Amino acid sequence: MKNTLFISDLHLDESRPHITRAFFQFLETTAKNAEALYILGDFFDAWIGDDDDQPLVQEVAEKLATLTQTGTQVFLMHGNRDFLLGETFARRCNATLLTDERCINLYGVKTLLLHGDSLCTADTEYMQYRNLVRTRAWQDQVLALPLSTRRAMAIESRNKSKNMNSLKADDILDVTPSEVEKVFQQYQVKRMIHGHTHRPARHPMIVEGKNCERIVLGDWHDSFWYINASENDCQLIEQKI
Secondary structure: OOEEEEEOOOOEOOOOHHHHHHHHHHHHOOOOOOOEEEEEOOOEOOOOOOOOOOHHHHHHHHHHHHHHOOOOEEEEEOOOOOOOOOHHHHHHHOOEEEOOOEEEEEOOEEEEEOOOHHHOOOOHHHHHHHHHHOOHHHHHHHHOOOHHHHHHHHHHHHHHHHHHHOOOOHHHHOOOHHHHHHHHHHHOOOEEEEOOOOOOEEEEEEEOOEEEEEEEOOOOOOEEEEEEEEOOOEEEEEEEO
16 A cells, blocks of 8 residues: 655754664665655754765765665655755755645645744744744855854754743744644645644644644654555554664
């Protein structure tokens, strides 16, 4: 039976080798016979540019390219941690780089894919930051800096993010319900799949009198989450690492 897989928020980093091992095993088993694998952002814990020469980057690219040779298509989407990921890395993976908020026909169900951070509009401070770093001018300026400088900036940004998030209320860090409904109406979809919040769940909704569903992927930590969609079913699955 044909199937399509979705994952998000792996936060791959050399300091977390057990997550990398789990991901590679996932590619060699679960993903091997799938039609497609969608990675919906925050694939890496930080991305300083496609010229990053760390061994982890090269190994991940090789593993994804190997997966595509078995017939599985790979799609990458930016997250709030790896928004600098570009076409050069995607080509190394033999993957397709998607823009955020992409509609697909998932076995007859019109489905919207997104990382999820754009739905957290109550966090006005983060939204201002997001609008800045997604501009071409800001990205070109940062990517022109030496690798060592960008690595230091990534560490500083991660530490600042953790400190700021610890001071924010839970509802601010989650999606804004009115924004979710607005996006459903904008794209006229029946299903939405995203990550970012690290709050895996299925949320049935009624939008404009129609039955809809928002499915949230979890992050990879002590366990990992993925969606397995087919013509007959769409499952949100947790698996221990």
